[in-house]
Amino acid sequence: MQGEQTEERPFGIKDKVGYLLGDLGNDFSFQMAASYLMVFYTKVLGLAAGMVGTLFLAARLVDAFTDVGMGNLCDNARNQRDGRFRPWIKRMAIPVALASVAMYNYFAADWPYGAKIAYVIITYILWGSICYTGINIPYGSMASVITGDAGERTSLSTFRTMGAMFAGVFVGIVTPMIVYVKDAEGNDVPNGPRFLLVAAVFAVFAVVCYYCCYKFCRERVELPQAKSEEKNTLFTDLKELLKDKAFLAVMLGALLSLVANLSVSALNQYLFLDYFGDTGYLAWVSVITLVATLVVAPFGGKITKKFGKKEAGSVSLLATAAIYILIYFFHIKNPVVYLIWLFFGYLAVGYYTVVTWAFLSDVIDNYQVQTGRRKDGTVYAVYSFSRKLGQALAGGIGGWALAMIGYNETAKVQTEAVRESIYGISIWIPAVSFLVGGLLLLYMYPLTRAKVEENQRLIKENAGH
Numbered sequence: 001m002q003g004e005q006t007e008e009r010p011f012g013i014k015d016k017v018g019y020l021l022g023d024l025g026n027d028f029s030f031q032m033a034a035s036y037l038m039v040f041y042t043k044v045l046g047l048a049a050g051m052v053g054t055l056f057l058a059a060r061l062v063d064a065f066t067d068v069g070m071g072n073l074c075d076n077a078r079n080q081r082d083g084r085f086r087p088w089i090k091r092m093a094i095p096v097a098l099a100s101v102a103m104y105n106y107f108a109a110d111w112p113y114g115a116k117i118a119y120v121i122i123t124y125i126l127w128g129s130i131c132y133t134g135i136n137i138p139y140g141s142m143a144s145v146i147t148g149d150a151g152e153r154t155s156l157s158t159f160r161t162m163g164a165m166f167a168g169v170f171v172g173i174v175t176p177m178i179v180y181v182k183d184a185e186g187n188d189v190p191n192g193p194r195f196l197l198v199a200a201v202f203a204v205f206a207v208v209c210y211y212c213c214y215k216f217c218r219e220r221v222e223l224p225q226a227k228s229e230e231k232n233t234l235f236t237d238l239k240e241l242l243k244d245k246a247f248l249a250v251m252l253g254a255l256l257s258l259v260a261n262l263s264v265s266a267l268n269q270y271l272f273l274d275y276f277g278d279t280g281y282l283a284w285v286s287v288i289t290l291v292a293t294l295v296v297a298p299f300g301g302k303i304t305k306k307f308g309k310k311e312a313g314s315v316s317l318l319a320t321a322a323i324y325i326l327i328y329f330f331h332i333k334n335p336v337v338y339l340i341w342l343f344f345g346y347l348a349v350g351y352y353t354v355v356t357w358a359f360l361s362d363v364i365d366n367y368q369v370q371t372g373r374r375k376d377g378t379v380y381a382v383y384s385f386s387r388k389l390g391q392a393l394a395g396g397i398g399g400w401a402l403a404m405i406g407y408n409e410t411a412k413v414q415t416e417a418v419r420e421s422i423y424g425i426s427i428w429i430p431a432v433s434f435l436v437g438g439l440l441l442l443y444m445y446p447l448t449r450a451k452v453e454e455n456q457r458l459i460k461e462n463a464g465h
Contacts, residue, residue, distance in 0.1 A: 009218065011147045018216025019146065019156050020163035022089065022139050025209030027167030028202040029100035029127070035265040036175055036195070037103065037124075038399060042409045044192040045109050045116050049407060053399020055121060060389045062129040067388065068238070070137040071381020083219030085145065085377075088138035093210035096135050097203035099127035104199040106192025128388065135210070141380045143357065144364060145221040154304070157357035158297055165293045172265075172286025174198070180279050187412050188279045237378050246366050247379070249445035250359050251386040253437045257317075257352070258390025259397065260433035266398045267426040270407070274414045275422050276335040288343040296350030308449025309355050309362070310441060316352040317438030320345055324431035328424065349434065362447050365455045394429075401425040 041052045077084050102123045108116050143156050179195050180188045241247050272279050303312045323345045332338045364379050405421035408414060414422070447455075 011149070011152050011220065014216045015146055015218060016155060016159040018213045019143070020159040020166075021209040021216070022213035023160045023163035024167050025093070025206040025213065026132075026136055026139065027164050028171065028206040028209070029096065029132070029199075031164075031168050031171040031265070032100070032175065032199060032202055033103070033128075034262045034394070035171065035269065036179065038266050039190055039269045040104060040106075040192075040195050041120060043190045044106055044195060045120070046409065047113075047116060047120070048403065049399040049409060050403035051117070051399075052120075053396035053403070055117075055124065056399070057393065057396040059121075059125050059128060060385070062125055063133065063385050063388045066129045066133045067137060067381045067385040068378065069381075070133050071141065071377040071379070071384075074138055074141055074377035074381075075375055079222055082214075083142070083145065085138040085142040086214055086217065086219060089135055089142075089210055089214045092131060092135035093207050093214075096127070096131035097207050099123070099131040100206070101196070101199045101203050103127055104195045106196055109192060133384075137377065137381050137384055139213070140357075140384060141377045142217065142219065144361065144376045145219040146217055148221045153361045154301060154355070154358045157361070158300060158354055160357055161293065161354050162297065165290045168265075169286040169290040171202070172289070173283040176279050176282040180273075183412070185412065188273055189412070237373075237375050238382065240371060241367070241379065241382055244363075244367065244370070245444060246363050246447050247383075249440050250363050251383055253317075253359075253441050253445070254356065254383065255386045255390040255393070256433045256437035256440070257356070258387050259394045260320075260430035260437070261349075262390070262394035263398050263429045263433070264426070266394060267401075267422070267429070270402065270422050271426045272335065275419045275426075276338070278335060281335045281339065284339055285342065288339060289346050292343055292346035293350050293353060295347060297354050300351060300354040303351055304355060304358075304449075308452070309359055310445050310448055313352045313355065313359070314438050314442035314445075316349055317434050317441060320349040320352075321431050321435035321438060323348055324427050324434065328427040328431065331423070362452050362455070365452075365459055366447060369455050369458050397429055398425075401429065 038049070038052055038056075041047045042049050074085060074088075080087055103120070105119065105123070108119050111119070143153060143160075146156060147153060175198055178198050179190055181191045181194075183189050268282060268285055269279075272282050323341065327338070327341045327345070330341070332341065360380065360383055363383075364374075364376055367379060368374050402422075402425075405425065406415075406418055407422070408418070
């Protein structure tokens, strides 16, 4: 059963801002890695793009254990004075910040190739599979105990999305202005020491955001303590989750959405560097992303109330896929025109982006109705793993695609054929991902607006007994 509401200060703007700051802290390192780590590995350290893509995917095998293990640890933890999930944010803030900086050691560029590979494997897994997992799983799970009200949870999802957007804009505007410099021929080239500097500054910002999140948020819903006979149900929970159509659809949708969005972020570096020949426009990508999301965000709740998340979300994804397909066939040469079309793409996907985390709350409620057990940490952990897998696949597919088209990491200027191919893969990877994600949500996800309302009614009735 859902836990009882404790006598904390009422849920309000302080919690929303605190939760926003938590994702802002997360995404200083996450967005930096998603958009620029491949560029750093290939252009600064000189590693092959295909090898980097394989590394990103292989590291997720580790996450299959660390994410789920962390979620299970949270579910079985004892309730403390400052909650079950909040203490982890304070504990892991500094370790995750230090680990994020360690990935950008430009001194490794002069090391033997084998030593460079060993270093990036160790530091990438330390950051993503251990430290980031140690703070992100409790942070994400905490949404269900900050408030028990479905509407207030949706507002947390919106504020969390805005935190990610603000981080994306900040990282997207500041990073290319600093890490790229002009060489003697006037070409934009990445500068290793500046990557380390930017990562260090972002790490400091992240720590401040994490501590503010810890300070501002409160856990109000006290979850029941796991009984001894329930503490060994991890494999049972996983087995049930993997048979749950609602959870599978949301998990696969999140994976495909991450593949789409992060492949755009990663491949945009090469698109503007090699195809358009001007990285100055990269900052505008982040600006239009934020503006498009801000335009849609105020209408998210109204759209959900009128149509339902499943119904509106599938249309959002399918419309975005259609726009990317049009971008490909128009074969745009002007970066300004490309940015205008990209704005409409972000506008179309804006609704799905805003309500993404609210989908998970509906799935957690549905799992409770079906099984009678509340497993917020475990459900969120498996969901988080799918998102990390999406991040890895975005890097992996991007790296493999660059290798397939013959991208030369050491060349200052790519051949005409490679430049044209960069345009193609930058469009088709997100187009196919959004298309499949939209179809999954439309035909596989069972939680219609009516079903969500029924689940909420049943949970309230059971809580009253």
